[in-house]
Amino acid sequence: MTVRTRIAPSPTGMLHLGTARTALFCWAYARRHGGQFILRIEDTDLERSTEAAVAVILESMRWLDLEYDEGPVRQTDRLARYREVIDRLLAEGKAYRCYASKDELEALREQQMARGEKPRYDGRWRPENAAGRTPPAGVAPVVRFRNPDHGDVAWNDLVKGPIVVGNAELDDLVIARGDGMPTYNFAVVVDDIDMRITHVLRGDDHVNNTPRQINIYRAILGPGVPLPQFGHLPMILGPDGQKLSKRHGTVSVLQYRDDGFLPEAVFNYLARLGWSHGDDEKFGRAQLAQWFDLAHVNRAPAQYNLDKLLWLNGEYMKEAADARLAELVAPRLERLGAVLAGPALVDVVALLKQRARTLNELADEAMLFYGPHGVSEALLAEHLRGAGAAAVRAFAGRVDTVAWDKAALNALLKEIVGELSVKMPQVAVPIRVAVTGRAQTPSLDAVLHLFGRTAVQSRLAAVLPRLP
């Protein structure tokens, strides 16, 4: 048997982090077992589905490098197939048309609630109950699946273990709407059969759908034919223990891209959300594809932790190639209004990447080299008087002649420390402020070296007249 998994998002907005995590696990499971991973777009809800959202799904999958072996399969391309199966179920008496109006069903619901019963469809249009009644004119009927009345539905969930649900709990589900569109629980079964899916892994918000789907599988396939295995992945919770949502911050995959995260960091982070491999925190796609198993999917919900993602991203930034970082940072700098004259961006990125946790932070830091020069009155007053002013003057006096490499610049700073009989920070901080307009930067010799002699000269020339 070849393992075949799928991710089946509905194109109604962004790709949610939780869906991406499910996709990752499906991808990893297929890769681990030498199988196939398929993308299906569940777009039968015509009112809520948009082409823009389809594009967002494809772009999110591409960004995370979740390569699929088949698809995207679109449900709206398969309407004739659903129709065919519905007609067959109708002909075999496994489904029937129901003409109950919304108002009628609402009244039924209210009566049941008033009696303290769980609201459920009462089977009023089942053929044996509707005998002799004429369907009301002008009503487009829905099609309902005739759920078995007795017995249990059982499966051994790959994550949650054995689950048993009594058929008495399940009513006759609508499988096609009045306009003929199939509903989720029906289309998903036809698709998973036709696509020969062997492992249905999805969020555990679907666990209540599974017994209904299993009954539909049985009705379509008959007894004895093996069904896919089901595994329901625990939710991702926000820091307050509620299901992760926009309230907790960013949940859109592409927003993480825009916020300056690297795809491999998000990938790694998602892999660890509800699954573990010993104490390993940092690992890549190849390792996940080798290690992933369902036995180590936690049964308890996973907790989202932005600090951990920031940490991981910082780690991946440190090891990312400078040229790649420069390419990713350049458009961000442009948005910050940078003037890309000055030192080469690859060199700037190489100097700053150790300290930034995201590309956006890296861009903010890089503005040191590409933003306008200016020393605020506050910094001037705090750092550039007394010994501070003397240090800047001493440095400015020798800036034309010192050799422009880090070692020589460093030696010069030490010389000034000696002459003024002060400590290094009392020399380095004022010079840093005078040249960069900031009190904190990476090491001063490296910063000066990158700026280049001419830029440092002109920056000092602008500040000297303001010194006391």
Ligand code: GLU
């Ligand atoms: N379209 C469903 C969702 O996005 C798919 C669920 C499934 O995997 O069966 O939740």
